Amino acid sequence: MTVVQPPWTPSDAVGEALHVLRMSGTFYCSSELGAPWGLRLPATPGCLWFHVVTSGRATFCVGEEVVTLSPSDIVLLPRGEGHQLHSVDPPPGPSVPDVLTLPHTWYGDRYASIRHGGDGPTTTMICGAVRFEHPMAERLVALMPDIVHVPVSPLTARLHDTLRLIALEVAETRPGGEAVITRLADVLVVQMLRAWLSHDPAARTGWLGALADPDIGRALALVHADPARDWSVAGLARELMLSRSTFAARFTALVGEPVMAYVTRWRMLVAHDRLRAGDITVAAVAASLGYRSEAAFSRAFRRVVGTPPGAVRARAREEEPLLLGA
Secondary structure: OOOOOOOOOOHHHHHHHHHOOOEEEEEEEEEEEEOOOEEEEOOOOOEEEEEEEEEOOEEEEEOOEEEEEOOOOEEEEOOOOOEEEEOOOOOOOOOOOEHHHOOOEEOOOOEEEEEEEOOOOEEEEEEEEEEEOOHHHHHHHHOOOOOEEEOOOHHHHHHHHHHHHHHHHHHHOOOOHHHHHHHHHHHHHHHHHHHHHHHOHHHHOHHHHHHHOOOHHHHHHHHHHOOOOOOOHHHHHHHHOOOHHHHHHHHHHHHOOOHHHHHHHHHHHHHHHHHHHOOOOHHHHHHHOOOOOHHHHHHHHHHHHOOOHHHHHHHHHHOOOOOOOO
16 A cells, blocks of 8 residues: 655644644633623633633723623633733623632533623623643744734634534533533634634744745754754755755744754753653653753753753642642
């Protein structure tokens, strides 16, 4: 049997960035909120918050920025800043409760529902916080603006299908509903990011723009797929059938750093992810990334990450998972 490798296309590297979004759902919640209502949500470093209005309207506030959300509008906070949500008209009183202090109906460890507010018009929402656990995902999130507002548009049509499935599960509260809702919410987050990549010009510059470039995007995909390989500028240029000087200049111009500096940085991001994720020795991580010497790997890691690899491994064992509402 002959396996035919499909041709590489410029969108593959961008698709890879979405494909490896390994997520850990921290908290999902469906809310039924009667005006006037208000909620204060705490800062959750390392998490992406999302809010989707499924009916009614809501006002979203973070810092000085205020966004009015209509049905099927989506707002993302990639870095988990503290923020508020409240009814549009009438607004809530001066005391806005912390969401963690409100009664929750829990359907599992990660999924709950809330009913809150007055007797006025009702707003329903799906909200959640997720962690990303892959270096590419972390790099992607780092490039996003502080707030991403994805309004209703033809680009979000498939996203609305996912929302409808979530809404059905929420309404019926069937056995296994938590598993279905949390998995659909993970799909929803990927669709939200894809909508942002499609509609925001800022998503087509810098590293993300480089991912979409026919040549440099392929080079990045090769490095991401096999970070342990003994890459060189000349070797990557040969893969792309470009001259060494042309490839090196284009790579630096688009990515913002030289080829080998990026290769090392990517290896260290992968190493950090592996050290943080499991019970693995520094020597094993070094060997898995092509380093013959643990000392050489440790020097490179400290230079790029700013801390020795052993400290990352020790900290990972001490950290407890964040569970909102626990």
